Amino acid sequence: MLDNVQKGFAKDSISRYIDLENREVSLAVLHDEAIYEEELHRIFAKSWLMLGHDTEIPNPNDYVVRFMGEDQVIVARSPDGSVHVSLNVCPHRGMHVCISDSGNTRAHKCIYHGWAFRPDGSFIGAPVEREQMHGKIKTKKELGLKQARVHLYGGLIFASFDQNGPSFEESLGEMKFYYDMLFQRTDNGLEVLGPPQRLTIDANWKTAGEQSASDGYHMLTLHQSLLERGVMGGEPNSAHESAPAMYGVNVAGNGHTLRCIPADTTFTMMAGSTTEDMTDAQRLELMPPPGITKELLPQLAKHMSPEQMHVLAKAPPVVGNIFPNVGILFIYVPLRDGSLGSGLVLHTMNPRGPHHFEWSTWFFAENDTSENVKAMMRAACAQGVGTSGVIEQDDSDTWPHMSESARGVVGRTETMKYQAILGQTRAADWPDKAEVYEGFSKDDCQWNWWKNYHAIMTR
Amino acid sequence: MPTIEKTAKSERAEVIFGSPIYNQVAAFLIREAHLLDHRLLNDWTKTLAEDLIYFVPVRVTRRVQDFEHEFASTGHYDDDYASILVRVDRLVNTTSAWSEDPASRVRRFVSNIMVYETDTPDEYEVVSYLLLTRNRADARDYKHLSAERHDRLRWVGDRFLLTNRKVLLDQVVLGMPNLAIFL
Numbered sequence: 001m002l003d004n005v006q007k008g009f010a011k012d013s014i015s016r017y018i019d020l021e022n023r024e025v026s027l028a029v030l031h032d033e034a035i036y037e038e039e040l041h042r043i044f045a046k047s048w049l050m051l052g053h054d055t056e057i058p059n060p061n062d063y064v065v066r067f068m069g070e071d072q073v074i075v076a077r078s079p080d081g082s083v084h085v086s087l088n089v090c091p092h093r094g095m096h097v098c099i100s101d102s103g104n105t106r107a108h109k110c111i112y113h114g115w116a117f118r119p120d121g122s123f124i125g126a127p128v129e130r131e132q133m134h135g136k137i138k139t140k141k142e143l144g145l146k147q148a149r150v151h152l153y154g155g156l157i158f159a160s161f162d163q164n165g166p167s168f169e170e171s172l173g174e175m176k177f178y179y180d181m182l183f184q185r186t187d188n189g190l191e192v193l194g195p196p197q198r199l200t201i202d203a204n205w206k207t208a209g210e211q212s213a214s215d216g217y218h219m220l221t222l223h224q225s226l227l228e229r230g231v232m233g234g235e236p237n238s239a240h241e242s243a244p245a246m247y248g249v250n251v252a253g254n255g256h257t258l259r260c261i262p263a264d265t266t267f268t269m270m271a272g273s274t275t276e277d278m279t280d281a282q283r284l285e286l287m288p289p290p291g292i293t294k295e296l297l298p299q300l301a302k303h304m305s306p307e308q309m310h311v312l313a314k315a316p317p318v319v320g321n322i323f324p325n326v327g328i329l330f331i332y333v334p335l336r337d338g339s340l341g342s343g344l345v346l347h348t349m350n351p352r353g354p355h356h357f358e359w360s361t362w363f364f365a366e367n368d369t370s371e372n373v374k375a376m377m378r379a380a381c382a383q384g385v386g387t388s389g390v391i392e393q394d395d396s397d398t399w400p401h402m403s404e405s406a407r408g409v410v411g412r413t414e415t416m417k418y419q420a421i422l423g424q425t426r427a428a429d430w431p432d433k434a435e436v437y438e439g440f441s442k443d444d445c446q447w448n449w450w451k452n453y454h455a456i457m458t459r
Numbered sequence: 460m461p462t463i464e465k466t467a468k469s470e471r472a473e474v475i476f477g478s479p480i481y482n483q484v485a486a487f488l489i490r491e492a493h494l495l496d497h498r499l500l501n502d503w504t505k506t507l508a509e510d511l512i513y514f515v516p517v518r519v520t521r522r523v524q525d526f527e528h529e530f531a532s533t534g535h536y537d538d539d540y541a542s543i544l545v546r547v548d549r550l551v552n553t554t555s556a557w558s559e560d561p562a563s564r565v566r567r568f569v570s571n572i573m574v575y576e577t578d579t580p581d582e583y584e585v586v587s588y589l590l591l592t593r594n595r596a597d598a599r600d601y602k603h604l605s606a607e608r609h610d611r612l613r614w615v616g617d618r619f620l621l622t623n624r625k626v627l628l629d630q631v632v633l634g635m636p637n638l639a640i641f642l
Contacts, residue, residue: 195531392637
């Protein structure tokens with residue numbers, strides 16, 4: 001059993017708060033400041049973190065400023081086209097070198113004493129060159145902005161401050177097989193539809209983090225208004241029995257998870273539109289995965305293996321996460337012209353102290369989508385998810401309650417429970433990749449997230 | 460990236476303060492705040508034109524020299540008449556719109572109204588300030604939001620309808636956990 005009776009702030013190991021045997025996590029992990037500091041060191045200074053997309057900085061010298069944990073970084077494109085992630089802290093006196101969210105410059109010049117840096121972070125020089133104001137103890141080469149490792153995946157910009165950690169692809173493990181179906185499936189890839197929405201939520205980052213790890217179950221109650229309005233299948237007020245979109249295939253590995261859901265079980269507007277005896281090609285023709293239009297299907301076939309095409313035809317990945325703090329929604333949504341379209345959305349949950357996080361939301365479309373459809377997708381995303389979205393405004397309402405519960409000395413001895421266990425099951429036609437949970441969406445994926453969290457925090 | 464038109468409208472004829480049209484515009488905005496603050500959302504939809512465009516752009520911090528790029532193509536709201544009706548239907552006609560149930564207590568203070576004529580008779584461009592306070596449940600503090608509204612109103616014989624609203628927020632990182640409320 002967990003030792004949940006705390007005397008002041010706990011300084012000892014995370015193991016005290018996570019009961020691996022009984023699959024419970026003490027609410028104290030949402031509150032403890034010592035744990036938060038450990039997370040900044042062990043998770044946010046080491047993991048591969050998503051900072052945006054390379055279409056946000058299409059031109060040489062373009063840059064955006066983003067966060068890795070509480071560290072601000074400059075994400076910039078060099079004249080040679082390469083993308084660099086540099087700590088936005090002047091090595092001279094610690095001033096932020098860059099003071100706007102985005103722009104284009106050949107030289108990032110600190111406004112304090114004028115030290116200047118190239119888009120790749122290297123030091124150009126300090127004013128009054130003849131006096132060598134950077135001194136003679138350190139060379140110019142030693143005075144660049146601190147660099148993170150960078151990996152571009154389907155145009156998504158990932159970075160890590162752990163110079164010796166695993167590669168990005170190693171960190172994805174077998175889950176890459178599934179993520180490729182979202183991010184690496186067309187000739188020209190994804191395009192971001194504008195800068196992200198950003199808001200502060202008065203909750204610990206893990207409230208949204210663990211939910212993004214494929215909590216399907218909350219949809220039935222928290223998002224009941226969608227059922228009441230007939231957007232989702234099932235009966236308006238007894239949805240808990242018909243449970244639309246609860247059956248599918250959940251996959252997990254290394255804390256990364258995805259829910260793969262047969263489209264015809266999700267939306268009333270697609271009900272009955274597929275039949276069991278169709279081939280993969282026929283099903284995809286009738287119902288391309290979210291974000292893929294019929295015109296893009298030949299590209300899909302070019303980039304995907306037959307196994308991946310089968311998954312996309314049977315139950316495409318639609319929601320999930322990338323550990324630690326990326327949320328994914330690649331979902332079907334109606335567009336304003338009445339057609340069935342898609343919303344391609346990524347979130348990050350970035351910690352801002354133990355009791356707050358910043359929630360960012362990017363909208364995407366496949367680059368080869370028409371401008372008209374892109375505009376409709378952008379609108380549909382804003383209407384469904386993020387700040388004002390009719391789906392996610394209920395999520396952001398929930399997370400602060402959990403953090404507030406953890407403020408109470410008794411409240412924080414309560415636990416989050418992940419005891420609805422499906423267990424690994426895999427139909428014969430489903431690829432043997434990562435952990436596979438076929439059936440009702442239970443707690444298996446979220447528990448995988450917590451197991452990975454525990455492993456990192458106790459390593 | 461598309462830009463928002465400049466806020467200075469001096470090239471267009473301004474409707475003078477205190478004139479009958481100015482007063483009607485001010486009355487529209489005051490009554491609208493009343494409807495929204497009192498959650499009379501169905502009544503509010505009757506003040507909207509069917510060709511409504513309702514947009515609250517994402518804002519980014521830019522250097523002064525790049526100020527025209529401050530407002531983005533992505534929106535916190537990116538709506539039209541039909542999608543506003545969907546939002547209202549969810550809030551009014553379902554029993555599970557949790558983000559506003561229990562409802563937050565909201566006050567919209569509208570001021571600094573300037574009215575301009577347009578190329579279309581009976582249509583006016585209106586710039587106003589919005590200060591919004593929001594309190595929910597037993598929160599000690601208020602969530603605040605300040606913004607500049609750029610509206611277009613159409614006179615339809617006996618009243619104004621809102622045909623276009625662009626809300627320029629003063630915050631880049633919003634301090635409230637959602638915009639389950641209309642601005």
